[in-house]
Amino acid sequence: MDEISLRRWRRDDSNILAEICNDGDVQRYLLLSILPYTVDDACSFIEYAKRCESEGGEQCFAVVLDGLVIGSVSYTIQTGCHSNSASVGYYIGKRYWGKGYMSRALNLIIDKIFENPSVDRIYAEIFTENGSSARVLEKCGFVCEGTLRKAVVKGREVHDAKLYALVR
Ligand SMILES: CC(C)(COP(=O)(O)OP(=O)(O)OC[C@H]1O[C@@H](n2cnc3c(N)ncnc32)[C@H](O)[C@@H]1OP(=O)(O)O)[C@@H](O)C(=O)NCCC(=O)NCCS
Numbered sequence: 001m002d003e004i005s006l007r008r009w010r011r012d013d014s015n016i017l018a019e020i021c022n023d024g025d026v027q028r029y030l031l032l033s034i035l036p037y038t039v040d041d042a043c044s045f046i047e048y049a050k051r052c053e054s055e056g057g058e059q060c061f062a063v064v065l066d067g068l069v070i071g072s073v074s075y076t077i078q079t080g081c082h083s084n085s086a087s088v089g090y091y092i093g094k095r096y097w098g099k100g101y102m103s104r105a106l107n108l109i110i111d112k113i114f115e116n117p118s119v120d121r122i123y124a125e126i127f128t129e130n131g132s133s134a135r136v137l138e139k140c141g142f143v144c145e146g147t148l149r150k151a152v153v154k155g156r157e158v159h160d161a162k163l164y165a166l167v168r
Contacts, residue, residue, distance in 0.1 A: 004104040006061040006073065006112070009049045013062060016069045017042035020093040029130040030091060033154060049074075063092060063105040070096045073109050077119065084120040086113050090136075097132070103139045110140060114168060123165040127152060137164040 009017075020026065021037040034041055049060035063071035071092030078085045088109060092102050113119055126133045128147065138144075142164040151161040 001066045003066055004101055004108070005064045006105060006108050007064055008053060009046045009060055009062050011043070011046055013069050014039050014042040014046060017045065017062075017072075020069075020071060020091070023094055025094050026091055029127040029133065030089075031152075031154070061109065063090075063101065065096065065101060070101065071105065073102075073105050075109060075113050075122070077113075077116070084118055086119050086122050088113075088122055088124050102136050106136060106140045110166065120168045121165055122167075123163060125151070125161045125163055127154075128160040128162055134162065134164070137166075140166065142166045 018037055018039045018041065021032065021042065022035070023037075024035060027033060027035065027037075045060075049058075052058045052060060058074050058076045060072065060074040062069045063073055071090065073088065073090040075086045075088045077083065078087065088106070090102055090106060090109075092105075110122060113122055122142075124133075124137055124142065125148065126137070134144070143166070145163045145165055148161040148163055150158045152159045
């Protein structure tokens with residue numbers, strides 16, 4: 001079948017979410033820095049996602065392959081003079097990398113975001129070293145708008161980031 005879909009997080013996703021996130025390779029280019037990542041950490045995230053769903057803020061979805069949760073994608077509509085922009089973030093379990101799944105999931109979230117007529121721009125900031133994430137964004141039509149020098153601190157290291165955006 002190989003069907004990719006998105007749905008809201010459920011409390012009974014905590015075990016699979018912990019399994020996906022408890023992996024240094026998955027976290028390497030994420031702002032998330034929790035290792036080991038436990039089922040309790042996953043439960044806290046799912047509660048956060050549910051709060052945001054009802055109160056606003058980051059809108060978080062599980063990426064589902066044929067009924068099985070394999071990753072995460074989220075967006076946040078910005079405020080003030082950036083209120084026509086949405087940021088996106090995503091990850092997928094390592095065993096599912098390189099099969100085109102995140103490109104398909106990102107296309108689904110793009111469609112969802114652009115259902116909101118107020119949004120003109122979707123953007124992502126990625127670590128400069130994250131070649132596969134850059135490729136996903138390019139496959140989905142994003143354009144690199146430049147390098148944000150020394151923009152991200154992860155642990156003790158400072159990294160450059162690349163800014164990618166897709167406009168309506
Ligand atoms: C980045 C990530 C989401 C990609 O997911 P995925 O399902 O493997 O992505 P896809 O299979 O749709 O596309 C990956 C593309 O990157 C390419 N790629 C893989 N490694 C690469 C590298 N080091 N440099 C450049 N391109 C690379 C693949 O060949 C593929 O391109 P292709 O379809 O033209 O062959 C996944 O690797 C991941 O979850 N990484 C950890 C978390 C993360 O970095 N998230 C992004 C934070 S901004």
